[in-house]
Amino acid sequence: MGLITGLLTLPLAPVRGVIWVAEKVNEAAERELHDPAVLRAQLVALNQELEDGDISQEEFEREEERLLDRLHEAFCAPNERR
Template sequence: MGIFSAVLGLPLAPVRGVVWIAEIVRRQVDEELYSPAAFRRRLENIEEARASGQISDEEAAAAEEQVVAMMTGRGTSGGTE
């Protein structure tokens, strides 16, 4: 039965490969987006933008709230627009 399964499953090998790569990419993206270091970088970027006058205090507060919501799982949108 093993050789029969292998022969019939061979056409699906490229699909399995794509699914495997997609899973690896998804894990990497999740790690980069939701790691503590990523949240810290976002907060630091917000603070730098506020300090340099690129965004107002109100915009910085809203962006920080969005990052905190993402950290706690309450927010699903990304970015600090």
Template sequence: MDLLWALLTLPYAPVRGLTAVVGVVAREAEARQRNPVNVRRELEELDAAVAAGELSAEERDRAEQRVLGRLTGGPARPGARPSPARRGPAREKGVRHDRRRPGPAA
């Protein structure tokens, strides 16, 4: 059965391969963003920009909050609230989902 399934789904192999590659690239990008070494480098660049007069202290504080938010997984903008935990549609208040399939219209 596995051989038959593999033959039948062979045309979808490029899509599965592309999906796997995109997943690997996304994980690597997130790992680099959250890497403490990269975060420290960005914070040092912000301090250097303030020392050179390219940024004001307020702009540095906002940028610093964005960088630290990436590290801690918190909100990216100061004052922004984190998004609520994602729940399935059946668990949302006031939403009712019926799993039965509708029968023929009478």
């Protein structure tokens, strides 16, 4: 970036910074969304909620299916998300 270009685009620096931060947050969220360790921990917590009577069997089955689908996706198609 040349000096003139740098000076002319200086007012946009805060916007570029916000965009960069938003991209980094999105990347971290995507990693966590598809991290098998996180998904397994969520399954364990879900089982505990069922055992404690915090959720019904129907709620458990619905959420378990959703988590297992995400886990399957994490193992079977890691390169298709990119």
